[in-house]
Amino acid sequence: MNPEQAFVRVMGIALMPMAAGYMLLKYIMPRPDDLMTAAIHFRNGLQEFQRGISTVVFGSGLSPEEMKKERESRKIPID
Numbered sequence: 584m585n586p587e588q589a590f591v592r593v594m595g596i597a598l599m600p601m602a603a604g605y606m607l608l609k610y611i612m613p614r615p616d617d618l619m620t621a622a623i624h625f626r627n628g629l630q631e632f633q634r635g636i637s638t639v640v641f642g643s644g645l646s647p648e649e650m651k652k653e654r655e656s657r658k659i660p661i662d
Contacts, residue, residue, distance in 0.1 A: 623659055
């Protein structure tokens with residue numbers, strides 16, 4: 584077998600799994616807008632947790648109506 588022909592064959596065999604791996608990673612990786620939405624939800628969750636702990640430790644917080652209004656104002660539209 585010709586060395587050039589062997590090189591082309593080996594490169595062809597090596598490129599197929601690399602292309603499949605790239606396509607798989609591209610499909611699996613999250614998009615930047617997904618990461619931003621997750622970060623906002625995480626921040627809001629921590630704020631709610633802090634508010635709950637402060638209510639338990641220091642007494643009553645906002646009234647239920649005020650809490651509902653605040654929660655509605657911070658909602659993130661998810662498509």
